[in-house]
Amino acid sequence: MAKSTLMMNGREVGFEPGQTILDVARAHGVDIPSLCYLKDCTPTGACRVCLVEIKGARSLMAACAMPAAPGMEILTESEKVVKARKLNIELLLASGRHDCVTCEANGDCTLQDLAYRYKISELRFERPEKWYPTEDLNPMIIRDFSRCVLCGRCIQACNEVQVNRAISFGYRGAAAKIITSGDKPYHESDCVFCGQCVEVCPVGALKEKKAKGLGRPWEVEKVRTTCPYCGVGCQLWLHVKDGKIIKVTAVEDGAPNQGRLCVKGRFGYDFIYSEDRLKTPLIKENGEFRPASWDEALDLVADKFKGIIAEHGPDAIAGLSCARSINEDSYNMQKLFRAVIGTNNIDHCART
């Protein structure tokens, strides 16, 4: 069957059945801006930022929700589209306290980017005067309702991506709010602190508490690594400023986790900065540990091992490697035991 085609900004492009206009645009490098759209989730069409003009349609349509059809003639950046899009962005800007200077999302905010792209320089509409109070009660996530644009991405992330079903839309009209069951704070709800809601929040409404004030996006270097906890091996971005991890996000579209993390992967990184870290070799003397140089500690162990090998044979020494550390560490440890000490008494906790 020949591929279906449609016209996008005067160019003929092919598409697969089931693709939305937004899918088709992105597949062909046409940049339709979006805000509420969340990949692989049911489109909500809530923010009206991705509006496009379709020839013959009575009104502008949300590209994220509109299925592509053969022969459609679509304009993604026409005067009519830009005017409506701009209006919608202005309304979003007026919906809350979008003062970027004091916002943690400054520099990493879709609404800010949209306002800039569409050259919005002043607010024509009045902002509401009151908002729901910020929830800062749990240790991980700050919920700043004054900055929430009610796009619903957090709800989709919670219900469709992570399927934890902890949040949904609550109340109506101007009182609308993202709520947990019974509108309880996160830590008293079904929330399991995976932080996927924070990951997908396009504005500054949901933010990592531990990262607050520690670095702006443009000051941060992102380093890709693998999570140190369970055996799924999630891919992480470490956000590093001055050699220190200030927060962790998921590698989008990376295998195996496809942009998802759990509470430990996202928030369990700061143990490395604990003051309890062992910083120097220690030797026990009269029941107490005392600091020692590497030379002294290594030589002590080497001499002791050599003595035991000489007296009792290599099989009198045994070692356990670490299932948390890197492959190369386990490799070198088993090589030490086999090729230097001369025993196969090397194991690790795979069996426990």
Added chain:
Amino acid sequence: MTNSFADFAKAKMLLVIGSNMTEAHPVAATFLKNAVLKGGELILVDPRRTDLAGFASIHAPIKVGSDIAFINGLMHVLIKEDLYDKKYVDSCCTGFETIKAKVMEYPPERAAEICGLDVDMIYQVARRLAAVKPAMLMYTLGITEHTCGVNNVLSCANLQMMLGNVGFECGGVNPLRGQNNVQGACDMGALPNVYPGYQKVGDPQAQAKFEKLWGAKLSDKPGLVMPHMMDGLVTGKIKAFYIFGENLANSEPDIKHVEHCLESAEFLVCQDIFPTETTRFADVIFPAAAWSENDGTFTNSERRVSRVRTVSTPPGEAKPNWWIFKELARRIGGQSWTSNSAQEIWDNEVSVEAPQLCGVKYARLEGDGLQWPVPSLDHPGTCTLHKDGCFTCGQGRFTPVDWTPPAEVPDAEYPFTLSTGRRLYHYHTRTQTGRCQGLNDLLGEETADISPADADSLGIEHGEMIRLRSRRGEVALKAKVTDQVPPGMVWMAFHFREACANWLTNPVFDPVSWTAEYKACAVRIEKL
């Protein structure tokens, strides 16, 4: 895992046995839940009504340790009702007659009685599994942490072969590994019976190969497994013990016994990033670089080798672990190992020596890594093992196994079964998560999870302090009354020192894998 995490969300039928995935492997569980939302079917087999039960079409709450009886019962129905994959069994497998004879001894009525299930449930599960192909089986430590752990695993494999589900996308037998690099540590040969890449100690060819590569005479005698090393400390057979990054004093069963072993060590070396309950017993402690202070690789459950990258230097004098071992090699044996970074170790040694990893070089690991086997530099990696039922070893071998009960079952004195595992907010002995801001606020103490029925009959309120006692020890902690737990069971984790499940657990082991029976011991509950 024979298959990949990418299969989870696409699977049409999922059988999860002994895996509390939403807490122990939360991200894997999200894909499984996605599959259910898209119309896939989940069958959950677990003594506890864990969160996944809310997504399951059938939750079979089998008694702790009755997995083999359950699976033999399923296979009995599959054969009796001619629902098994005859073509697959005939062309891809051997030993069908022997497994048939064995499972005929497990009619559903008998299996149901052992498992504490309604007999209809066994018929129902067997028929549902046979109705959708392929079905994907996942298990975790609920299968392996038993004195019959190996037989439990064999049962999972038997069932999946009989259903013709091994070797296909969204099928297979998939153990979720508990630790980030437990797969890798095995691959690297940190096991007493294999060299890197599972080449057997005792195989003269493998020995000759590594003697040449490492320029040293090697022992042909397989080494000791961990429980025997520990026993050796007490008997004096083992004089020196070197523990790298393990907190045995909390993580092993029967803490009193473990600490007695550690105390008995003539010379104990610990290498770690923190002082732990285990390092107290050390004679020398080496301070090590941690996760983000190392360049290197981890290998996950689906055999994917992924990069780990450095963001900062280790604190104080702490050093990379590989460097410490290299230094000891020089000082003990006068050996001068040439590899001087994790990358050099991998590229010049690991990937040269392990056949499955020949095609894996750091240069190929920049993005999503590679799933072994990767036999050559142009090989894309392997998502599914035993492709199309062509087993790596030739044919899939059915291994008949009998059900055996846990070593310690409830009696008049200790009338409850204690089962153990992990909770969402902490990891193992909390050496790491206990030092992360906020995680202790989300979960600050251990509880003894008991059923409402038992709480009621013992007169215990939710949140009340109680004492649990086993033949090995006792702990005092709060009761958590939850309908996740069936009557007759107590459930605990091993994250917190004072109320660690391992004061109570039973140091008995599977005779092949030497995995401890963390999932079952007998306890009694005392009101305080």
